[in-house]
Amino acid sequence: MRTILLLLALVSGTWASAQTLLSQEHWPDGTLKSTRYEEAGRIHFITYYENGRVHEMGGFLHGRRDGVWKQYSDTGVLLAQARFSKGERQGTWEFRSHTNVVLGRLGHSEGELRTGERYDEQGGLVAMRTY
DSSP states (O other), X not given: OHHXXXXXXXXXXXXXXXXXXXXXXXXXXXXXXXXXXXXXXEEEEEEEOTTSOEEEEEEEETTEEOEEEEXXXXXXXXXXXXXXXXXXXXXXXXXXXXXXXXXXEEEEETTXXXXXXXXXXXXXXXXXXXX
C-alpha cells in the first residue's frame, strides 16, 4: 500500500509541473522562430535565430517579467543576463561582448539601479558609479 501511495504522489507531482505549449512561430524554412509555454503559472518564451540557436529567453508571472532573462549572439555567446522579480529589476545584470568578455554590470536592489561598472575589451574596469 505504501508503494502505491508513493507512486501516486510521484505521478501527481509530475503532472502538476507539466508544461503547456501556448504558441510557436517558424521561419520560412520551417525552423523554429519562437515558442511560448506555460509552466506552474509562469509564461516562458524562447526566440531563435534563423540558424536555430537561441536568441532570447525569459518569463512572465501574472503579466510581469519574472526570473532570469538571457540574450545570446547568433554564435551562442551569452550577451546579457538580467533578473526580475514580479516585474522589478533585481540583482546583478551582466553584459558581455561577442568574444565573451564582460563589458558591464548593473546592480539592482528593490527594483532600483544601485551600481554600475563598465569594462574594456580586455576586461579591465574603466568606470564605476553608485546611483
